[in-house]
Amino acid sequence: MPEADVIRLAQRGDPSAFERLYRMHNRRVYSLCLRMVGNTAEAEDLTQEAFLQLFRKISSFRGESAFSTWLHRLSVNVVLMKLRKRRMPETSLEEATEPDEESGGPRRDFGTADLQLTGSVDRVNLQRAVEQLPPGYKAIFVLHDVQGYEHNEIAEIMGCSIGNSKSQLHKARMRLRELLHETLRSEAREQRQAVKSEAAGET
């Protein structure tokens, strides 16, 4: 059955239509919540809240935007509200995108070994880094780079301009790179420490 028909049935209160809509979109909504909060229990609560809001408001859906966009806007708002309540420490945007003073290019790290992330990026490390992003960056990064939405869709979901979506994504990626470098540096430090301790133990 086409989605538009299922929506019409749900608007009339058909319980099976509610369930069908849930089954059609639950993976995307749950994954969005999970990537943004990084915790399954919270992601479940947020998914539940997003769908409840959706079903409570479904009679007001007139089809001006795509249903999935509407649902995602609701879901992102639910997650952002939650994150704002948590009062996460905001990261300075300038710090993440501060250009190199001399060339205006990307800030250089100390030592050539740090210039580039070695090997592929571990998904667990990436998820941890995403969790440390400020809420707005996080939402745009997850929507664009993880879920594959285009900037015009994100602009509609987030209620911002396309230019704003692009600029936030750029800042999010730069900040992520920095966070991943920090992870690598701290792992390298721990390894050096372990080698030193081992050597000290042998002597």
Place this chain on the structure above:
Amino acid sequence: MPAMQCNEFMESLDQWLDGDHRPDAEAHLHSCAACNGLVADLGKIQLAARELHDVEPPERVWIAIRAQLEQEGLIASRGWLSWLPSFGAAWMRPAFAGALLAILAAGGFMFGNQYQKNNIRAHWVSGNQAATAPIEADLGTFELHAVSALHEPNATVNVAFKKNLEIVDNYIAECEKSVQDDPEDELSRDYLYGAYQQKADLLEQMSERGGSHQ
């Protein structure tokens, strides 16, 4: 044409990442280790991000949503069926599915008993959901009344009731065992809760039938 500088490359970075590889940007990347490293890193981040696949939420999310919708009156309650998962769902466990189908085949207890259900729900919510003794005690008392209310114990309908009761009891035992084996498994607890609801429904019908013959 003068060579591209880092700040100019930074301005076209997003186009580069989107696949728009201008020759001057490409030339800059060949000559600038910092920008080259940045592009390589961002490419790796994009790749890893695409590998974060969508995940299926646990079934309890839908169960909770449906319960809330029923409570708010947005959808009609389906009686005890509303507490059970949809038939044909891929995640349904074969052993439970078999037991459920047997119960449905036996049929005959589709009506609700709000009082007993509320009682069970109250116990379920107030307890730790592993201690089922209060619920079983409630059902035990109710069963005594329901069975004693049945007149003509050998009448075909009454025999069917008792047979159904046996099936539900077996189902409850199976669900309880599953909860004991893994007390943290929410799905098993949901099934057990559904099983108690079924028994309450059946006993209510037995009582009603007994009452109607008095």
